[in-house]
Amino acid sequence: MAKLQKSIDKRNALVKATIELVNNNGFHATPMSKIAKMANVSPATIYLYFENKQDLVNQTYIDVKAEYTKYAFETYNESMSVSEGFEIIWKRIADFKLKECEEAMFLAQCDNTPMIDEPSRQEGIKHLQPLLDLWERGKKEGVIKPLSDYLLYAYSINPLSFLMIAQKRGAFQLDKKHIEQAYQAAWNSIKV
Amino acid sequence: MAKLQKSIDKRNALVKATIELVNNNGFHATPMSKIAKMANVSPATIYLYFENKQDLVNQTYIDVKAEYTKYAFETYNESMSVSEGFEIIWKRIADFKLKECEEAMFLAQCDNTPMIDEPSRQEGIKHLQPLLDLWERGKKEGVIKPLSDYLLYAYSINPLSFLMIAQKRGAFQLDKKHIEQAYQAAWNSIKV
DNA sequence: ACTATAAAAATGAACGTTCATTCTTTTTTT
DNA sequence: AAAAAAAGAATGAACGTTCATTTTTATAGT
CATH class of the missing domain: 1.10.10.60 (Homeodomain-like)
Structure with missing residues (x-):
C-alpha cells in the first residue's frame, strides 16, 4: 500500500x-x-x-485529456435539454482552460504538433463522445444546425484554446464578460 | 545577376x-x-x-506569414463595406489554407508551440493590421459586435486552422458546402 | 577574347556537446 | 536475506556548428 x-x-x-x-x-x-x-x-x-520518452509524453497526453473531459462533463447528464447541456459543458470547458491553464496549453501543443503518436491521439478523441452524442441529439431535435462534427467543434469549442493561449502570452485578460460573450458567439454559430 | x-x-x-x-x-x-x-x-x-537554426525557422515563419496575409488581402480594398470586406478576406483565407496547406499547417504549429521567438512572433502579428482596421470600422459603424480583437479572431478566423488540420489528418473532407457553412458560422458569431 | 587573380560561395569532414537509454551498484522494502 | 526500487555514472548516437579546403564567379590587364 x-x-x-x-x-x-x-x-x-x-x-x-x-x-x-x-x-x-x-x-x-x-x-x-x-x-x-x-x-x-x-x-x-x-x-x-x-517505456521511453515517447511513452511518457503519450501517457501524459492521455492523462490530461481524461482529466479535461472528466471535468467538462462532470455536471452534465443526458436528461438535460440540448441547449442547457451545451451551455453547461461549454462553461465547464472554459472554466477548465482558465483554471488548469498549464494542462490546457499542453493539450493545445499536442493537438498542433507531431508530438503524440496516432494511437494515443485516437485514444484521446474517444473521451469527447458525450459531446458528440449531445450534438447528434441536437441535430435530430432540430435545435442545432446539421453540420459536420468538425465544424461544430471548430466554431463552438475550439476558439477557447486560442483565447487561452493569447491570455497565457499576456496578450489580453479574459474576464467574466469575455467568457459570456464568447459563449454567446459559440452558441450563435451553431444554433438553428 | x-x-x-x-x-x-x-x-x-x-x-x-x-x-x-x-x-x-x-x-x-x-x-x-x-x-x-x-x-x-x-x-x-x-x-x-x-545565422543558425533558430534564425532559419524564425525567417521561415515570417516569410510564410507574409505570404499568407498578402494572399488574404489581395482582393480587398478599404472602400468596400465591412460585410463585403469580411467575406472577401475570410474566403481568401479559407482558400489559402486549403491550397497552401503545408504553409498553413506550419503556421498553426508555430502559433501553438515555443518554436518561434517572441520578436518574430510580434513581427508576424503586424501583418494582420488591415483586418484589425476593418473590424474597428465595423464596430464604429455598428455592423459587428463590440468585442475584443481576440474574440473576433477566435470565432471568425481561427476555427479554419482547426478544420484544415483535421482535413490534413484525413479526419474529414472539406468541400465547397462546408466552406460556405463555415463562413456563415463565422459571420453569425460576430455580426450584430 | 583570353588568361591571371582575387573574392565569394559551397562543401564534406570534424568537433564538442547534449541527450536518451542502459549498466552497475546502493538503498529500501518485504 | 531476498527482491524490488532507485540512484548515479557510463555509453553510444545524433546533433548544431565550425573549419580547412575546393569550386565557382567576378574582375582586370593584356
Whole structure:
C-alpha cells in the first residue's frame, strides 16, 4: 500500500514535470534529465514507470485529456435539454482552460504538433463522445444546425484554446464578460 | 545577376524544406543535415543564408506569414463595406489554407508551440493590421459586435486552422458546402 | 577574347556537446 | 536475506556548428 502510494506520487510528479517543461520548451527541447530533476528523481527511475520518452509524453497526453473531459462533463447528464447541456459543458470547458491553464496549453501543443503518436491521439478523441452524442441529439431535435462534427467543434469549442493561449502570452485578460460573450458567439454559430 | 538568382533559389529551397520537415517531425526533430539534404545543399551552406537554426525557422515563419496575409488581402480594398470586406478576406483565407496547406499547417504549429521567438512572433502579428482596421470600422459603424480583437479572431478566423488540420489528418473532407457553412458560422458569431 | 587573380560561395569532414537509454551498484522494502 | 526500487555514472548516437579546403564567379590587364 505504502509502496503503491509512493509509486503513484512519483508517476504524478513525472507527468506534472513533463507538462510544465514541454509547455515552456517543447517536446524535443525537454531532456529526460530535466524532467527527472524537476520530479526529484533519477533519470533512470523514469524508465521504471515509462517505456521511453515517447511513452511518457503519450501517457501524459492521455492523462490530461481524461482529466479535461472528466471535468467538462462532470455536471452534465443526458436528461438535460440540448441547449442547457451545451451551455453547461461549454462553461465547464472554459472554466477548465482558465483554471488548469498549464494542462490546457499542453493539450493545445499536442493537438498542433507531431508530438503524440496516432494511437494515443485516437485514444484521446474517444473521451469527447458525450459531446458528440449531445450534438447528434441536437441535430435530430432540430435545435442545432446539421453540420459536420468538425465544424461544430471548430466554431463552438475550439476558439477557447486560442483565447487561452493569447491570455497565457499576456496578450489580453479574459474576464467574466469575455467568457459570456464568447459563449454567446459559440452558441450563435451553431444554433438553428 | 545569375549569382543573385541562384542564391534566392537556394534560400527558397531551404525555407521550403524547413516547412515540410518541421510539419512532419517538429522543430527539434528536424536536423539541419536533413534540411540541407532536402534542399540539395551542404549543411554548412545553410549558415551562409541564416545565422543558425533558430534564425532559419524564425525567417521561415515570417516569410510564410507574409505570404499568407498578402494572399488574404489581395482582393480587398478599404472602400468596400465591412460585410463585403469580411467575406472577401475570410474566403481568401479559407482558400489559402486549403491550397497552401503545408504553409498553413506550419503556421498553426508555430502559433501553438515555443518554436518561434517572441520578436518574430510580434513581427508576424503586424501583418494582420488591415483586418484589425476593418473590424474597428465595423464596430464604429455598428455592423459587428463590440468585442475584443481576440474574440473576433477566435470565432471568425481561427476555427479554419482547426478544420484544415483535421482535413490534413484525413479526419474529414472539406468541400465547397462546408466552406460556405463555415463562413456563415463565422459571420453569425460576430455580426450584430 | 583570353588568361591571371582575387573574392565569394559551397562543401564534406570534424568537433564538442547534449541527450536518451542502459549498466552497475546502493538503498529500501518485504 | 531476498527482491524490488532507485540512484548515479557510463555509453553510444545524433546533433548544431565550425573549419580547412575546393569550386565557382567576378574582375582586370593584356
